[in-house]
Amino acid sequence: MRSAHIRSVAVAVAVTTAATGLAGTAFAGPATGERQSAAASATTAAQVVAAARAAAFAHASATGVGAGDELQPQDVMIDPEGARHVRFVRTHQGMPVLGGDLVVHLSHRLAYTGVTRAADHTVRPAATEAKLTARQAEEKAAAAADGDAGTAQLVVDARDGAAALAYQVTVDGSDGSSTVVVDALTGRVRSNTPDSDEFLSPELLKTLRSHGETLDPATGVQALTGAASVSAATHYPVTAHGSGRSLFVGKVPLTTTQTARKSFLLKDPTRYGTETRDAKGRETESFGQGTKFTSTTDSWGNGTTTSRGSAAADAQYGITETLDFYKKTFGRKGIANNSKPARAMVHWGRKVGNAFWDSACGCMLYGDGDGDLIKKPLVVLDVTGHELTHGVVDATAKLEPTYVDNDGNQFGEPGALNESLADIFGSGVEFFANNQKNPPNYLLGEKLGLAQKFLRRLDHPSLDRLEGTVDYWSPEVANAEVHAGSGVSSHAFYLLAEGSGRKTIGATTYDSPTYDGSTVTGIGRAKATAIFYRALTRYMVSSTDFHDARIATLKAAKDLYGATGVEYRTVDQAWAAVDVTEANTPAARH
Numbered sequence: 001m002r003s004a005h006i007r008s009v010a011v012a013v014a015v016t017t018a019a020t021g022l023a024g025t026a027f028a029g030p031a032t033g034e035r036q037s038a039a040a041s042a043t044t045a046a047q048v049v050a051a052a053r054a055a056a057f058a059h060a061s062a063t064g065v066g067a068g069d070e071l072q073p074q075d076v077m078i079d080p081e082g083a084r085h086v087r088f089v090r091t092h093q094g095m096p097v098l099g100g101d102l103v104v105h106l107s108h109r110l111a112y113t114g115v116t117r118a119a120d121h122t123v124r125p126a127a128t129e130a131k132l133t134a135r136q137a138e139e140k141a142a143a144a145a146d147g148d149a150g151t152a153q154l155v156v157d158a159r160d161g162a163a164a165l166a167y168q169v170t171v172d173g174s175d176g177s178s179t180v181v182v183d184a185l186t187g188r189v190r191s192n193t194p195d196s197d198e199f200l201s202p203e204l205l206k207t208l209r210s211h212g213e214t215l216d217p218a219t220g221v222q223a224l225t226g227a228a229s230v231s232a233a234t235h236y237p238v239t240a241h242g243s244g245r246s247l248f249v250g251k252v253p254l255t256t257t258q259t260a261r262k263s264f265l266l267k268d269p270t271r272y273g274t275e276t277r278d279a280k281g282r283e284t285e286s287f288g289q290g291t292k293f294t295s296t297t298d299s300w301g302n303g304t305t306t307s308r309g310s311a312a313a314d315a316q317y318g319i320t321e322t323l324d325f326y327k328k329t330f331g332r333k334g335i336a337n338n339s340k341p342a343r344a345m346v347h348w349g350r351k352v353g354n355a356f357w358d359s360a361c362g363c364m365l366y367g368d369g370d371g372d373l374i375k376k377p378l379v380v381l382d383v384t385g386h387e388l389t390h391g392v393v394d395a396t397a398k399l400e401p402t403y404v405d406n407d408g409n410q411f412g413e414p415g416a417l418n419e420s421l422a423d424i425f426g427s428g429v430e431f432f433a434n435n436q437k438n439p440p441n442y443l444l445g446e447k448l449g450l451a452q453k454f455l456r457r458l459d460h461p462s463l464d465r466l467e468g469t470v471d472y473w474s475p476e477v478a479n480a481e482v483h484a485g486s487g488v489s490s491h492a493f494y495l496l497a498e499g500s501g502r503k504t505i506g507a508t509t510y511d512s513p514t515y516d517g518s519t520v521t522g523i524g525r526a527k528a529t530a531i532f533y534r535a536l537t538r539y540m541v542s543s544t545d546f547h548d549a550r551i552a553t554l555k556a557a558k559d560l561y562g563a564t565g566v567e568y569r570t571v572d573q574a575w576a577a578v579d580v581t582e583a584n585t586p587a588a589r590h
Contacts, residue, residue, distance in 0.1 A: 049073045052086035052104040055112035063102060063115045068093045068124065074101075075337075075396065077538060079559065082108025085538045087396070090123065092156045097123050098168070098181065099159035101398060101541050116552070118541040123158040125165040130154065130184035137167035137187075141180035144189045147173030149180075157181055157190055159543065160402060166190055170360075175408075177285060177360050193404050195285075196358040196365070197390045197418075199383050199445075200455075201483055202408045204467055205353065208373055208450075215353070216449040217248065217376045236260055239269050242298030244313025247305065248380050248447055249437040252317040256298055266293035266300060266309075266316055271323050272334055272341040276316040278308060279345040283352075285361040290345045305368075311346040311377040315366055318384030318429075319344055325385070325425075325432040326392065330533050335391040336362075342388065346377060355383050357390040364388065380447050381438050385429030389422040397540035401482055409481055413545035416477070416485030421536060423456055423486060424493050428529055441508040442494055458494040459510040461487025472515045472579040473546055475586065488546050488578050495520045496553075496574040497528035514577035523570050531556045531571060547585045550575040 052073075056065045065071065071088040078084055083105065090100035102117040132140075138149040152167040165184040170177055181190040208215060240258035243251055257265040267275040277290030284290070293300065293312050301310030319342045326332040333339045343363035352367025353374035364387055368377045393399055399421075402412025423444050430440035438447065445455025452465060461469040469487040470477065477485045494512055499522035502511040514520060522528070531553050538559075539552035553571050561567035575581065 045076055047110065048076050048078070048084050048106065049086055051110035052076075052084070052088070052106055055106065056088070056102070056104050056115070059112055059115070063104065064117055064119060064122065065090070065102075066122070066124070069097075069100075070094075071102075075537070081559070083113070083559070084108070084110065092123050092125075093128070095154050095156050096168070097156045097158050098166075099157070099162075099542055103538065103541060105538075116539050116541055118543040119158040119163075121158070121161060121163060123156055123163050125156050125163050127165050127185055130165060130167070132167065132182070132184050132187050134167065137182040137184065138169055140182050140187055140189060141167070141169035141171050141192075144180050144182075144192050145171035145173050145178040147171040147178070152182070154184065155181070157183075159191075159400075162190075164190070170195070172285075174283075176283070176358065191403065193401065193410075194408060195360045196356040197387065197422075198354045198356040198408075199378060199387060200354050201410070201467070201481065203481060204483070205373065207466055211451075213373075213451055214449075215374045217374070217378070217380060218447055218449055237265075237269070240264055240298055242295070242300065244300040244317060245303040245307075245310060246301060246314040246317060246379075247303065247310050247376060248314055249317065249435050250303070252313060252435075254300060254313065254316055255320070256295075258298070259294075262296045264295045264298040266295070266312060268316070268320060271320055272339055274316070274319055274323065274341040274343065276312045276319070276344040276346060278312065279348040279365070281347060281350045283349040284345075285358055285365075287343050287345065287361055287363050305376060308347060311366065311368070311379045314377070314379035314381075315344045315346050315364065315384065318379065318381045319364065319388065321381065321433040322385050322388045322429050325429045329428070329432065329529065332392070335388055336395040342391075346379065354378060355387060357387040357394070359391070359394050362391075378448075380445070381433060381435065382426045382430050382444055382446075384426075386422040386426030386444065389425040390418065392425070393418050393421055393536065396537050397544060398542045399540065399544060400542050402478075411479055411481055411485075413478055413485060414543055415482035416480060417489055417540075417544060417546065417549055419482045419486035420489040420493070421532065423458065423490050424529075424532060427458060428525075431525065439507055441506060442498075442510065443508065456483070456486070456490070458490045459498070459512040461491050471513065473584075474579070477546070478586075488580065489549055492550075492574045492578045492580065493528055493532055495577050496523060496531070496570055497525040498522040500577065515579040516577065518573065518577055520570065520573050520577050523567050527561070527567055530560060531567070534560060546580050550580050550582075 056063045070091045075087040087103045090097040099118045100123050105114045134152040137152040142149040150170040152169045155168045157164045157166040167182045169180045177195040180192045237257045237259045240256045242254050242256045244254045255268045255270050257267045301307045301313040335342050346366045348365040351370045353370035355366045355378035358365050366379050369375050399414045399418035401410035401415030404410050442458040443454040456464050462471045467483045469484050473488045500512050500514050500520040534556035535552035539555050557568040557571045
């Protein structure tokens with residue numbers, strides 16, 4: 001899961017259904033084919049931010065913003081119907097506020113219409129003077145995360161009903177970096193959160209080993225063909241079109257960069273310069289330390305692990321398919337929606353049986369497997385779609401686990417919702433790619449070679465016996481491990497898209513139950529995906545739980561299809577079918 005970093009970020013302006021990165025002073029106008037002038041665009045963006053900031057202070061009883069607070073805009077989103085949404089991070093007396101994020105909603109006339117906020121209490125700490133020194137906090141953080149501590153920064157920890165003065169410290173350990181929050185008065189470690197989200201949790205790896213199960217991803221080896229043709233262009237670099245022989249999806253097309261007559265780089269200039277590099281066994285979180293993949297033929301890999309380029313072909317293909325899914329489905333320009341490249345490093349570390357999105361690196365990191373349980377790199381398509389979606393969540397709602405245990409396992413509904421969204425959109429990437437070697441379905445990790453034939457599934461989550469994923473909400477889900485708890489919203493999404501009961505979609509048979517025995521008729525994957533994406537980008541914040549997610553998706557459905565439409569009603573029915581209702585909303589959730 002992502003860390004609690006508070007970043008200083010540029011405003012991103014969104015149109016239609018996605019946030020579009022603000023480049024300089026101009027931004028794209030509504031999706032009508034028209035462009036606004038740079039001056040007018042900049043004025044509009046500034047006006048929206050100013051109006052939202054003013055509204056946040058004017059409606060302090062609703063927004064929780066008060067004296068000593070400052071708001072920094074992270075995203076500005078403008079909907080086709082004219083509504084505006086501004087996502088802010090907050091500082092108090094100059095200190096970043098953890099869990100202080102909020103989204104201010106405005107009408108097309110810039111009038112305040114509401115707020116979505118993470119902290120439903122004051123963020124003003126009772127004590128303003130630290131008893132611990134920064135050095136003491138760094139020592140405690142280093143001990144907690146077993147690594148080398150960076151510089152401690154004073155913050156206000158407003159998560160989980162708190163408003164405490166604390167230090168935030170980044171610690172570089174042997175298993176990657178972590179963000180540790182230390183109470184500035186007592187020295188208690190308030191949280192210790194890995195900066196990366198691993199596809200396989202520590203508990204799952206332990207479970208697989210205890211069962212004696214070998215995780216052995218299947219390959220899709222194809223016979224090699226002739227070398228790619230070389231462009232006769234004389235001015236380099238130029239865009240080239242090569243091919244990869246991947247481990248899992250056979251031969252795939254790859255757009256690359258030709259740097260000389262017989263020299264190619266595994267970097268896609270048509271997708272913001274997206275690139276895959278070779279970590280060569282190093283556990284580095286610096287993309288610059290990765291070794292560039294080059295070729296004289298614009299052919300990458302041989303379909304087996306004997307070529308280091310095979311895993312790179314899978315990774316580059318999976319990342320570009322994910323980028324295309326987000327751009328063509330939502331208009332999203334890159335993972336952070338800022339028209340910057342997505343990046344990956346394969347062959348990361350030695351005997352690493354996992355893959356993960358690393359927010360410190362801003363890239364995907366793929367291990368080669370531990371050689372025992374996992375014998376191949378985890379460069380599978382839905383793994384990539386899942387993990388890069390964590391990057392999208394990191395750039396929007398920043399959903400975080402409630403707590404992390406000493407073994408790195410993560411717990412709580414916001415973290416479970418994060419995992420669920422990664423599964424939902426990771427599955428969406430498969431449907432978008434529609435690769436015959438990796439047929440799309442509502443299963444996650446079906447190509448990993450597990451005995452149960454998948455890792456998780458959206459239609460009937462509890463069929464996953466490895467992680468104990470649940471079908472329905474209950475009060476106990478608040479303390480569930482995030483992958484186990486993810487079933488609640490994943491199940492709601494499937495019911496919204498496809499409905500309940502038995503059916504065959506593509507080559508896969510599903511039989512989705514409901515909590516109350518009700519029958520749900522789906523509205524289709526396209527509409528369900530649009531609703532969940534809009535809910536994520538407009539109405540979710542770092543503390544959003546499942547009941548909050550129900551409200552967020554209802555608002556999104558109302559925005560897109562109206563409050564009287566079948567889409568809105570089906571959203572309500574889908575959540576009720578997993579026992580998330582207005583009536584059973586917990587009294588105190590944050």
